[in-house]
Amino acid sequence: MLQIIVQGLLLSGLYALIAMGFTLIFSVGRVLNLAYGAYLLIGGYIYFTVSQTLGVPKVLGLLLAAMVGCLVGLLKYRLLVKPLKGNHVAVEISTLILAVVVQAGVVFIYGDSSKILLPIVPGVTQVAGASVTYNLLAATIGSWAILFALYWFVRKTHVGRAMQAVSMDTKGAAISGVDPDRINMFTWGLSGMLGATAGVFFASYTQLSPSMWVAPLIIAVAVVIVGGIGSIIGTLIVAHIIGFMEVLAVAVIAPELRGVFTMLLIIGVLVIRPQGLFGREEL
Template sequence: MTQIIIQGMLLSGLYALIAIGFTLIFSVGRVLNLAYGAYLMIGGYVYFYISQQLGLPKGIGLILAAAVGCLAGLLKYRFIAKPLKGNHVAIEIATLILAIVIQSAIILVFGESTKILHSLVPGIVRLEGVTAPWSNILATGLSWVLIIAVFIFVRQSHTGRAMLAVSQDPKGAAICGINGEWINMVTWGISGLLGGVAGVFFASYTQLSPFMWVGPLIVTVAIVIVGGIGSIIGTLIVAHIIGFLEVIVVSYIAPELRGIFTMLLIILFLIFRPRGLFGREELA
């Protein structure tokens, strides 16, 4: 049981961070950014290049991963989401294609083979026979710090409240003088930033690969659909449901079925509760 709790908490924290950025964009921009997984890949590879290939301090690698993720988000908004505004299907197709292009670029520069990131911090801790690297604990802890920061930002800051307003009623927000385009751009930038950082944590927890964007994207879609699109709280809760579900399936049922239950969950919710557990389309 201790193993399930520790491994479930570590994995779920990462999933929650990954999913928050995705849910922000859907709530404010009303589009599924299928290139979201590519933010993770970009963040992970930037960190790898800076801290492992150039040998610069890990903190600089993390900051640059966040910055490049943010920049990628802003560029995606400017050159894809904004010109295709209103055509959600076109945005989804374009972002999916972009993810594949980024994957090919990564292969060209770094090759196809898996790379392993050095631990963020060295050492392990053993608790009742369960081992957890300090690096994973730190990654999960920092994920929570970021999640809470996003939550406070959305609820307390002027820009955050403007994001809430745009997500609830874009036209009403515009009438009140909120610049919807600016808010959208900020949201895409924050989403990219969160994705870039999540990529470093996720790659540090698992590994870096040009194909690493697919798995987290599926998990993210599952979390957002089951949680209820637009619900930050729902996202956090369902990230934990899915994280724990995966660990329990591996430990007690059959490891090869790990991802199947997540898929089944998506189908079940789409059929029986399309609004999700905490369903609403605006940010909350």
């Protein structure tokens, strides 16, 4: 039981990080960025190439992955999302196609077989009597540190408040002197950075493969649908619901059913409470 609680807490922290970048875009730009999983893919493979293949220090590899994720986010907004502004269906289809294109690019460069990403922090320790890898512990601590920093940034800085403002009322933000386009651009960059960072942690927790973008995307979509319009606190709570559900499914029922309950939860919330559990427009 203790093992389940500890694993659930650790996995949930990682899921919260995965979902946060997606939530930000949905909240500020009202866009379901179906290419979000591609950030994780890019982040994981950049880290693999730089740190595991070329031997660059892990911290630098992580930073480079985050920077490339940021750049991809900025380019995606400028070249794809902004020109299609207002046409949500076109944006969603385009982002989904982009994810498939990125996957094909990864297959072309790295081949279609899975790769093992060595743990960022190797070894195993005991937490409250439960065995936990240092890697998952580091991923969780890293996730929580990033989430706390993000929460502080959004609540306490002018740019963070501007992000909240744009998410709630674009006209209100514009007449307050905030440029919604710049804030959207910034948010896409931040989202790419968060996604790529989450990709490194996620790949080191699971494995690196060209199709690894799908599972995190489902987690992110689930968090937004179950949580309602994006909120940092809501994202944390829902990430924990999903994290614990998956750990319980694996431990008590069958590992094959790991993601099934997440999808059932999406359907259940869509039917019973379509606005989500925390359905209000905040960040």
